Each structure stands twice: as structure tokens, then as C-alpha cells.
Amino acid sequence: NAGVTQTPKFQVLKTGQSMTLQCAQDMNHNSMYWYRQDPGMGLRLIYYSASEGTTDKGEVPNGYNVSRLNKREFSLRLESAAPSQTSVYFCASSDRGRETQYFGPGTRLLVL
């Protein structure tokens, strides 16, 4: 039982490049989330998916897109990376949206 997995663990991009961060969970959870964590700012919600087939914006969605591919997988795409998107990105999942959130190990992204 791997829980929540994220790939890649580290990534360096140049300004303007695109990339997709992958997230998968094996706990049959309905809800999935993408957060970014920055020093002094705490964790901020980018997008979430309450259930398969639905996605909604969080606090800081600009510059990102998401896809809930199926119940297990929720990807985050940066279409044109900017230095302001340098951050640590965490994926999380929960059952029914009201219970404990389980987090992945994070993806550390540096945009030059």
C-alpha cells in the first residue's frame, strides 16, 4: 500500500517550459488536492477534485491546469513556467472530503 505517490521528486525548468506533475493514490479516495508550499506562506491550495470528473480552483490557480484522469490519478500542469512557480508541490487525498488528508512526499520545482 503505497498511499500517495508523486513524480518527479525534483525538477529544474527554464522559464517558459512546460511540465506535468503526476500524483496517484491507491486508497480509493474520492477527493484529491494540489498544494504549493513556500517559505513564510505556508501551504496554499492550487486546485482540488472532489470526485472523479470534477475539478475546482483553490486559492492560487493562476498559471496551472489540472486533470482528474481517473479516480486514482490527479495531474498538475504548468503550461509556461515562471520563476514565481518555484516551490514545493504536494498532492493529497481524502475520503468523502471530510476525513484525514494523506499527503505525498512532494515535488521540488526550480524555475530558472
Place this chain on the structure above:
Amino acid sequence: KQEVTQIPAALSVPEGENLVLNCSFTDSAIYNLQWFRQDPGKGLTSLLLIQSSQREQTSGRLNASLDKSSGRSTLYIAASQPGDSATYLCAVPSGGSYIPTFGRGTSLIVHP
């Protein structure tokens, strides 16, 4: 919008001390409150989840209390150990929502 404040921001104590971490929130119409632990360079691990109908939850040396009316929660750590060194985050949903807002955390160092 829910605002979550954690005090103190940092804490350094000798091994064996009992300690209290504080979390306050502005909107008391909440479903639950969670306490997480984050080790450096790692993801978040859920420690305790308190439902809105509960006053406290215990797990081993950890005890979390919830006072919805005053918008406060405390995390009590008994007989602290160096292995408890980490950042502790409080997460509280906004009224009517299950999406949590995170505090900025308390960075704890327990020295031998």
C-alpha cells in the same frame, strides 16, 4: 475566509518537557480540525483529526483539544523526545466547506 494562526512560530525545549502548541481560527463553523507533522524535506503526516462534535483526541503522547466557540485548538506533547523535532501544522476548514486552510506551523526542536 478562514484564517489560521499558530503560536509560537518556533520552540526549542530540552528533552522530557511537556509542551503545548496553539492554533487559533477565525471561523468556528467547522467540520473538523487536523494536526499534522512535517519533517524537513518531507510531506505532511496526519497526527490527529478532531471532529466538530469532539472536544479532544489522544494518540500516544499526543493530545489535541478543540474549543470551537473560542476558535482554539491545542496540541499537547507529553515527555518530549528529540524524535519529536519537526514542524507541526494545524489545518481547519472554512465554514460550510471541507477544504482546510493551513496555519504556518510551529517549528519544534527538542534537544537532548
